[in-house]
Every structure is written in structure tokens, then in C-alpha cells.
Amino acid sequence: xxxxxxxxxxxxxxxxxxxxxxxxxxxxxxxxxxxxxxxxxxxxxxxxxxxxxxxxxxxxxxxxxxxxxxxxxxxxxxxxxxxxxxxxxxxxxxxxxxxxxxxxxxxxxxxxxxxxxxxxxxxxxxxxxxxxxxxxxxxxxxxxxxxxxxxxxxxxxxxxxxxxxxxxxxxxxxxxxxxxxxxxxxxxxxxxxxxxxxxxxxxxxxxxxxxxxxxxxxxxxxxxxxxxxxxxxxxxxxxxxxxxxxxxxxxxxxxxxxxxxxxxxxxxxxxxxxxxxxxxxxxxxxxxxxxxxxxxxxxxxxxxxxxxxxxxx
Ligand code: UDP
Numbered sequence: 001x002x003x004x005x006x007x008x009x010x011x012x013x014x015x016x017x018x019x020x021x022x023x024x025x026x027x028x029x030x031x032x033x034x035x036x037x038x039x040x041x042x043x044x045x046x047x048x049x050x051x052x053x054x055x056x057x058x059x060x061x062x063x064x065x066x067x068x069x070x071x072x073x074x075x076x077x078x079x080x081x082x083x084x085x086x087x088x089x090x091x092x093x094x095x096x097x098x099x100x101x102x103x104x105x106x107x108x109x110x111x112x113x114x115x116x117x118x119x120x121x122x123x124x125x126x127x128x129x130x131x132x133x134x135x136x137x138x139x140x141x142x143x144x145x146x147x148x149x150x151x152x153x154x155x156x157x158x159x160x161x162x163x164x165x166x167x168x169x170x171x172x173x174x175x176x177x178x179x180x181x182x183x184x185x186x187x188x189x190x191x192x193x194x195x196x197x198x199x200x201x202x203x204x205x206x207x208x209x210x211x212x213x214x215x216x217x218x219x220x221x222x223x224x225x226x227x228x229x230x231x232x233x234x235x236x237x238x239x240x241x242x243x244x245x246x247x248x249x250x251x252x253x254x255x256x257x258x259x260x261x262x263x264x265x266x267x268x269x270x271x272x273x274x275x276x277x278x279x280x281x282x283x284x285x286x287x288x289x290x291x292x293x294x295x296x297x298x299x300x301x302x303x304x305x306x307x308x309x310x311x312x313x
Pocket of ligand 1: 078098174185186187188190191202203204205207209211248270271274275
């Protein structure tokens with residue numbers, strides 16, 4: 001049995017990953033989560049397996065769990081959630097990764113760090129390639145997350161150089177799909193829930209800022225390929241995202257059209273340090289991860305996500 005620890009296992013990405021890992025009969029999966037933003041209900045299916053265990057704990061506290069693989073996904077990721085307790089967000093990034101790197105070093109496990117496109121900040125290079133060092137504020141309202149994640153990457157590479165710890169670093173671009181928290185304040189969940197409730201869609205700023213949206217199943221496929229099938233010394237960082245680039249207004253229009261009803265938007269102020277544009281360059285992932293690229297376009301992904309959210313309204 002391969003023992004796999006997933007921190008943030010009850011979160012949107014973590015729980016989708018746990019479900020996928022349990023499909024392999026030789027995997028034993030341990031999800032660790034403090035349920036700050038994660039939800040036990042995301043793990044309903046996982047609890048049916050006798051190869052699954054849930055530990056309610058904070059990744060900031062050291063743990064001793066023998067394992068072969070660590071996926072370090074623990075951290076609130078939506079701006080309203082990570083800004084609720086910003087000091088806690090930085091601690092989760094930094095103390096969390098230290099604890100997981102210590103564990104990986106002790107047991108010789110491979111430690112995958114879930115980094116983010118936020119390390120590029122408000123990018124001056126477009127689309128974003130891994131070699132780009134970013135344009136990040138170190139004292140703005142997004143800094144707790146952006147700098148926390150940047151420091152976490154730095155720690156991964158220093159553990160690798162100093163102690164030979166086996167690491168893999170992925171930079172995740174905006175991801176959406178089933179198991180997202182409908183109330184977490186991210187744009188895809190907000191727009192879909194608002195449209196389903198017949199409320200106007202809240203567009204921040206002029207709505208011309210862009211993001212590239214990746215469907216969860218494509219991300220999970222990339223994660224597994226990176227962990228299990230990439231060259232052992234391929235540490236990354238590697239971008240995992242969908243290169244399709246859309247403005248928030250385009251997204252709002254798509255959601256309205258799909259849900260039905262009259263399209264109504266209400267414009268709200270743009271939050272501080274909100275990146276103007278973002279688009280994943282995934283050529284490195286394609287090269288290193290056996291031709292990996294997203295298979296699900298925004299239209300299809302939105303249909304599946306709307307179906308999931310419909311059941312919650
Ligand atoms: N956004 C929006 N309306 C919302 C929530 C977000 O227009 O109800 C915008 C937000 O300002 C940002 C983009 O959508 O420009 C993506 O926001 P999200 O919070 O999903 O992710 P992130 O900013 O971390 O990429």
C-alpha cells in the first residue's frame with residue numbers, strides 16, 4: 001500500500017484529489033484538515049472506503065504520520081477567506097510547508113507543494129511562464145497569501161538543496177468545479193450562485209480583468225502526472241492551468257446565458273492589488289507531463305459546475 005497524506009484534504013481541490021487517489025486499489029489516503037474552509041461533506045464518498053482516514057488537525061502543528069507521498073494543499077485560497085485572518089494564512093503557508101517538509105525528510109516521502117499563479121502577482125509578463133519572477137506587493141491585502149506561498153516555494157527548494165528532500169512544486173491557476181464552496185466568494189461560485197438565485201452578478205471593477213479558468217478534473221490529472229509520472233528530479237515549479245483567457249464580463253455573460261433569465265450586473269469596487277490579467281503558459285507542463293493539457297473547455301466545465309450548484313440552491 002502506498003500511504004498518501006493530503007493536507008487540506010476536505011477542501012475543494014484536496015477532496016477531489018482524495019477521491020481520485022482512492023480509485024487506485026493500492027493507495028491508502030489520509031486527509032488532514034482543520035475545517036477552516038474545508039468541509040466534511042466534501043469527503044462523503046471517501047468515507048465509504050476502508051483505505052481512507054480523516055484527521056481533523058491544523059497543518060501548522062507538527063505531526064508524525066508515516067507516508068510515501070504528501071500533497072500539501074492546506075491553505076484558504078479564496079481572497080475573502082484568506083483575508084479573513086491574514087496572519088493565519090501566512091502561518092498556514094509557512095509553518096504548514098515546514099511541517100510537511102520535515103515529515104517528507106524523515107520518511108523519504110515525495111512532498112508536493114500546491115503553489116499558485118498568485119506568485120506572479122499583477123504580472124508584467126503575459127502569459128506567465130515559470131521563469132517569470134512576478135510582481136507582488138509585500139504589504140498589500142493579498143500579500144499574506146502571495147508572499148506566504150512564495151516563501152513556501154523557497155523553503156521547498158532549500159530543503160531539497162540542504163537535506164535532499166524530494167519535492168515537486170505546482171503553480172495552480174484559477175480552478176473551478178464540483179465541491180467548491182458556494183459561499184467562498186470566488187468569481188465562478190459567486191456568479192453561478194447569483195444567477196441561480198436570480199440576483200444580479202457582482203462584477204468587480206470594470207470587469208475587463210482576465211483569468212484563465214481550469215476545470216478541476218484537468219488539474220487533478222496534472223497533479224497525478226506530476227507526482228507519479230514525471231522525472232524523479234523534475235521538481236518544477238510547473239504551471240497547471242487552462243490557457244483560455246476570459247474577462248470577468250465574458251464569464252458573467254456565459255453564466256447568465258447558461259443559467260437562463262435576464263443578465264443583470266452590478267458593478268462593485270475592484271479589491272486592492274487585484275491582478276489585471278492572468279493566463280497560464282503551460283508549455284513546460286506539456287513537455288514534462290507526457291503531453292498533459294486541459295481537456296475540458298470553460299463551456300463544458302461551467303455546465304458541469306452549474307449542475308452541481310443547482311442541487312445546493
Ligand atoms: N470577481 C468579480 N466578482 C465576484 C468575485 C470576484 O468580478 O463576485 C473578480 C475579482 O475581482 C478578480 C476575478 O474576479 O478579478 C477572480 O477572482 P477570484 O476571487 O475568483 O480569484 P483570484 O482573484 O484569486 O484570481
